Amino acid sequence: MHHGAEKLLLKCGWSADGERVTCGSADRNVHCWDATTGAQLALLGGHKASVNEVLFHPTRPGVVASCGSDKQIFLGPLGV
Numbered sequence: 001m002h003h004g005a006e007k008l009l010l011k012c013g014w015s016a017d018g019e020r021v022t023c024g025s026a027d028r029n030v031h032c033w034d035a036t037t038g039a040q041l042a043l044l045g046g047h048k049a050s051v052n053e054v055l056f057h058p059t060r061p062g063v064v065a066s067c068g069s070d071k072q073i074f075l076g077p078l079g080v
Contacts, residue, residue, distance in 0.1 A: 011053050015061035022064055022078075024051030030066045032078050042078045 008026040015021070020041065022032040030044040030051055049069035057063035065075045 010050065013053070013055050013064075015056045016058055017061055020056070020061060020078075022054045022056065024054045024066060024068070026050045028068070030054050030064065032064070044074075044076075044078070046074055047072060 009031070010024045010026065012021055012023040014035070019035055020032055021035045022030060025031055028045065028047045028049060028051060030042070030047075031040065032042040032044075033040050044064075044066070047066065047068035047070050051066050051068045054064050054066045057065070062078050063076065064078055065073060067073045
């Protein structure tokens with residue numbers, strides 16, 4: 001899949017059901033895609049530095065936690 005941030009992606013995580021993949025990025029965003037189609041489902045901002053890791057909630061695939069070099073941790077819905 002191509003979205004324009006390929007060189008900036010840091011660490012990917014998969015939802016427990018395998019339907020979504022998310023990734024932190026040096027562009028300070030959380031990216032989320034449909035694992036089957038490659039369609040982008042969400043682009044979440046808010047961090048003031050690189051997003052180093054994004055994890056899906058183990059039982060609620062629409063909820064993620066992200067942590068960044070800005071020393072912030074965000075927990076919330078993807079909105080999809």
